[in-house]
Amino acid sequence: MSKRKQQGLDWNRGAQLRALNEYPFPKRLRGYGRPVSRATAASVLRMIDDHQREKEEAWPSLETMAACVRLSTKTVQRAIDALRSIGLVTVWNETTKGGHPLLKVAINWDVVFGCRPEPKPKRARRPGARKKNRSATHRPGARSTKNPEDTVAQPEDIETDPEDTVSLAPYKNRPENRTREASSPSPPKVPSASAASWEEVEEELFRRGVQAYDAAIRSASRFVDADHVMAIIAAFDQLRTPSWKPGALFVRVQKARTWLEPTDGWVNSEQQQLDFDREQRVATQRQQLERVESLSDSEFREIVRCNETLQSMARMYHSLADLRRDATAQKIVIQELSRRQETLQ
Incomplete structure (x- = not known):
């Protein structure tokens, strides 16, 4: 090359x-x-x-x-x-x-x-202004100018006549007294619902030592949004103790749920892990019970009938232990199970 x-x-x-x-x-x-x-x-x-x-x-x-x-x-x-x-x-x-x-x-x-910004042009000397004698008005610490011709004249250096006045014609139409209304303070900026992105979450997890950040984000994105995970990271920074490791943040992000506050559910010991898993099982069972209670009578009876049919099919398959050794008999059993399943549907 x-x-x-x-x-x-x-x-x-x-x-x-x-x-x-x-x-x-x-x-x-x-x-x-x-x-x-x-x-x-x-x-x-x-x-x-x-x-x-x-x-x-x-x-x-x-x-x-x-x-x-x-x-x-x-x-x-x-x-x-x-x-x-x-x-x-x-x-x-x-x-x-x-x-x-x-x-x-x-x-x-x-x-x-x-693509650099162009330098600003130098200011030109005001026409009619006389040169300033820098030797007489030199102040210590003032920056020197290489070319005296480029100095900008001061107002006191301009020669004017006592009869010269400034015209006020452009300002005659302006009101004499203008009251300025007090401006109300601008309201604080409220972050939008999608303020954080998964890319920012990925960077924050990597900075805190979570190497498998992609697996944690993949699990959390099924239940919560990026803002919720950013709140979990902020809680990790706030509640962190010297014994905490990046694994605690990884486990907490993996188990993120909408019903679990960012400051709760942190696991740092085996006993806490068991307690947390038990609480999650109880919450999952509670959600399943609420879903069952919301079903109508006809839907509930249909689910029970399907469950009983599947159990009977499983019992029949396990009762034919001798036939399962023969490939032909096994094919017959599978066809029968498929036929019953199609009838069920």
Whole structure:
């Protein structure tokens, strides 16, 4: 594979760092179809710059990059794809001598420096103003000017005539007394129902040492939303003791339910685990009883009839233990069971 040489590496290190810090990221960044925050993209870009330094390219592993910015590898992959989509970095794959895949990243400095905000133009000297004698009015600590012609004149330096007055014509139509109404304080911002996302939950769990965050999120997403899991994480930070480990947070997120408050249900010992499981079984049985009580008489009788039919079919199958050894007899039994099940439906 041909070597990809980075252009524009003649800037010094200070200019490169200033350009990275001043880069105006777009408001909406997406990597692999999912949103990426500007703070995450900036952190990953600075981390790539730390590994690249004066070299033309960098090849840290995804695990190394995730550990440097304290994010998950999936988030780092999305951030790199977002940086690639706006042209800030060039990404390509190579193979080492041992045959292992290698991800290489290079910063496009011409794009970084090309998007810096332009410097503000200098203020021009007011026409008709005389030059100020800096030797007579020099104050210690004032910043010196290399070219005296570029100094801005002060109001007292402008020569005016006593007959010169300022016209008040543009202000005649303004009312003499204008009462300013006191503005009411703006109400506090209330987070929306979908303020948190599962991506943020994933990052928060990873930062607290939960390695199997995907399994915990997969179990919790069946019963609660992302805001509820964020409340559980906040309760973990508030109630945590030195003996607590990330496993306590993992177990609590896995067993998240809407009827269980975020501050309840924390397990840190074997006895607490048994008590928590017993409480969950009782709650599940209570919900099943409420569901049965809500059924009508006809629905309840139909469920009982189906249950009795299935039990009789199971007894018949187990009573034919000798016939189960013969493949032909077993096929006959299965066909009979299927026929009865179709009749039941």
